[in-house]
Amino acid sequence: MTERKKHLVILTTGGTIAAKASGPTDATGYHGIEFDGNALLDAIPGIRKSYETEVEQVFSLDSCSLEDHHLLTLSKRVNSVLEKEEIDGVVITHGTDTLEETAFFLNLTVKSEKPVVLTGAMRPAEVISADGPMNLLCAIQAAADAESRGKGVMVAFQNRLWPARDVMKLSTYHTDAFRCPEGGPLGTVIDEVRYNYATLRPHTVSSEFDVRELNALPRVQIVYQHIGSGEEMLRCAIQTRPDGIILACVGNGTVPPELKKALAPCPERPKIVRASRVPSGFISPCGNINDAEYRLIPSGGFSPQKARILLQLALTKTTDYEELCAIFDRY
Ligand code: ASP
Numbered sequence: 001m002t003e004r005k006k007h008l009v010i011l012t013t014g015g016t017i018a019a020k021a022s023g024p025t026d027a028t029g030y031h032g033i034e035f036d037g038n039a040l041l042d043a044i045p046g047i048r049k050s051y052e053t054e055v056e057q058v059f060s061l062d063s064c065s066l067e068d069h070h071l072l073t074l075s076k077r078v079n080s081v082l083e084k085e086e087i088d089g090v091v092i093t094h095g096t097d098t099l100e101e102t103a104f105f106l107n108l109t110v111k112s113e114k115p116v117v118l119t120g121a122m123r124p125a126e127v128i129s130a131d132g133p134m135n136l137l138c139a140i141q142a143a144a145d146a147e148s149r150g151k152g153v154m155v156a157f158q159n160r161l162w163p164a165r166d167v168m169k170l171s172t173y174h175t176d177a178f179r180c181p182e183g184g185p186l187g188t189v190i191d192e193v194r195y196n197y198a199t200l201r202p203h204t205v206s207s208e209f210d211v212r213e214l215n216a217l218p219r220v221q222i223v224y225q226h227i228g229s230g231e232e233m234l235r236c237a238i239q240t241r242p243d244g245i246i247l248a249c250v251g252n253g254t255v256p257p258e259l260k261k262a263l264a265p266c267p268e269r270p271k272i273v274r275a276s277r278v279p280s281g282f283i284s285p286c287g288n289i290n291d292a293e294y295r296l297i298p299s300g301g302f303s304p305q306k307a308r309i310l311l312q313l314a315l316t317k318t319t320d321y322e323e324l325c326a327i328f329d330r331y
Contacts, residue, residue, distance in 0.1 A: 006088045006144035007052040009081045012037040013074065013102075014061040015095025015120045017136070021127035028173070030124035033060050040093060043125065043133040044140075051144055063095025063102075063120075068217040068312070071102060075109045075211050082112040089115035089143035093136065096120040096169055096177060099155065103164035104309050107153035108207045108331070115148035116204075118164075119156045122175045131158070131175045138189035145193040151186060152203035160185035163199040165331075168279060168303060181280035182301060201331055209313040218243035218315035222304045224277060225249045231262040237270075238262065244271040244311045247296075248304035252276060253283040255296070265295040271315065271324060275299035275307045295321050300328050 012018060014033045018040065022029035037055030041047050058077055059070060078090050094102055103118045110116055119139035121132030139156035142148050153164040157178040166180040187195035202208075211217075219242040223234050237245050249255055253274040255263070263272065274296040276283055283298045285291065291298055299307040307328075314327040 005050065005052045007054075007086050008089050008091055008140060008143050009054045009056060009087055010037045010041065010091045010093070010140075011074070011077065011081075012040065012055070012057045012093045013059045013063070013066075013070075013095070015063050015093060015097075015099075016124050017093050017095075017119070017121035017132040018060070019124040021124040021130070024126065024128055027123050027127055033062070035125055037093070040125075040132065040136055044137050047137070047140065051140060053140075061095070063098040066095075066098055066102070068219075071105045072211055072214060072217065074102065075106055078106060078110050078116060079112065079212055082110070082114045082116075087114070089117070089148065091136070091139045091143045092116070092118045094118050094120050096122060098305075100164070100167050100169060100178075101305050101309055103153050103155050103167065104306050105313075107164035107203045108209045108310070108313055109211045110153060110204050111210065111212070113150040113205055115143040115145070115151070116153045117143045117148070117156050117161075118153065122173065122177055134159070141189050142193050147193060147195055150204075151195070152199050154186060156189060159188055159190050161187045161189060161193075161195075165199060165201055165203065165306075166301075170279065207331075208317065211313075211316070214316065217312045220244035220246060220308045220311050220315070222246045222248055222308055224304075225256070231259050234259060234262045241268075242270050243315050244273065244308075246273045246275050246299070246304045246307045246311065248275055248277045250277060252281070253286050253298065255286060255289040255294075257288060260289065260294070263289075263294050263296070265293075269295075271295075271297065271311065271319065271321075273297045273299050273307045273311055273328070275302060275304045277304065279303065291325075297321070297324050297328055302328070
C-alpha cells in the first residue's frame with residue numbers, strides 16, 4: 001500500500017521571501033511583494049509530487065506593518081485549518097523582521113499538536129543564491145514530519161529548526177539571521193528532519209491562552225532605555241493609557257533611580273514589565289529597585305518584544321500582579 005502524501009497548508013503573509021529582487025545581483029533591494037504561494041512553491045522543483053499542498057494568502061505585507069489584529073487573524077486561521085482532520089501541518093511564510101513575535105504568539109495560541117513552521121528569507125526572490133526556496137523546503141519537510149508533532153511552533157531557517165519561544169533575528173543581513181541567544185536549535189533539516197532537543201515550557205495545547213473568540217488584544221507598548229533617556233518617554237507612554245508597558249532596561253533590567261517617581265504604583269498605572277535590551281541572559285532581582293514594592297513584573301529571559309506578546313496574552317487572563325508574575329515565571 002502506498003503511503004498517503006502529507007497534506008500541508010501554506011499560509012503566506014508577505015516579507016522578502018515573496019519580493020522580487022531589483023536585479024539578479026542585488027541582495028537587499030527589491031520591488032514590492034510580488035510572489036504568491038504558488039509561485040513560491042514553483043521555485044522548489046518536484047515539491048507538488050511529494051506533498052499535497054494548499055496555498056492561501058492571509059496578508060501580503062512587509063512584516064514591519066503587522067499589527068495586533070493581524071496576529072489574531074493569523075492565529076484564528078491556523079487554528080481553523082488544523083481542525084480539519086485531513087491537514088497534517090501548516091507552513092507560514094513571513095517577513096523576517098517580526099517573524100519571532102508572530103511565531104511566539106502562535107506558539108501560545110495554536111490549540112493543536114500538529115506542526116506549525118514559519119519561515120522567510122533574507123534575500124529576495126530571483127537574486128542569485130536566494131535563500132527563500134531552501135528555507136521553504138525545510139519548513140515543508142519539517143511540517144510534514146511525524147516527529148514534529150507536539151514540539152510547539154518552530155522557525156525553519158538555514159536548515160535549522162528553532163523554538164518560537166527563544167528564537168531571535170540577530171542579524172540585519174546574514175542569511176543565518178536566526179539564533180537562540182541562550183541555546184541551540186531543536187533540530188536540523190538536511191534532506192531529512194532530525195531532532196536533538198525539546199522545549200520544556202508550556203506551548204500550544206498546554207498553554208492557557210486562547211484567542212479564538214477574541215476581537216482585540218490588550219495594548220502594550222515598549223519604552224527603550226539608553227544614556228540620557230530620562231523619564232520623558234515613560235511618562236508619555238503612561239499618558240497614552242496602554243494596558244501594559246515593557247521597560248526595555250539596560251543590563252540586568254536595571255531601573256535608574258530617576259524613574260522611580262514615574263513608576264510609582266497606583267491603580268491607574270499600566271502593568272509594567274522590567275525587561276532588558278541585552279539579547280542574552282536572565283532578569284534577576286535588581287539591586288536598585290524592589291519589584292514587589294513598585295509592582296514591576298520581571299521578564300525572565302524574554303526580550304522586550306517577546307515580553308510584549310506574553311503580557312498581552314497574560315492580560316487576557318488576569319490583571320493581578322502576583323498572577324502576572326507567575327505567568328512570566330511559568331512560560
Ligand atoms: N522587510 C522584510 C520583512 O517583511 C524583511 C524580510 O522579510 O527579511 O520583514
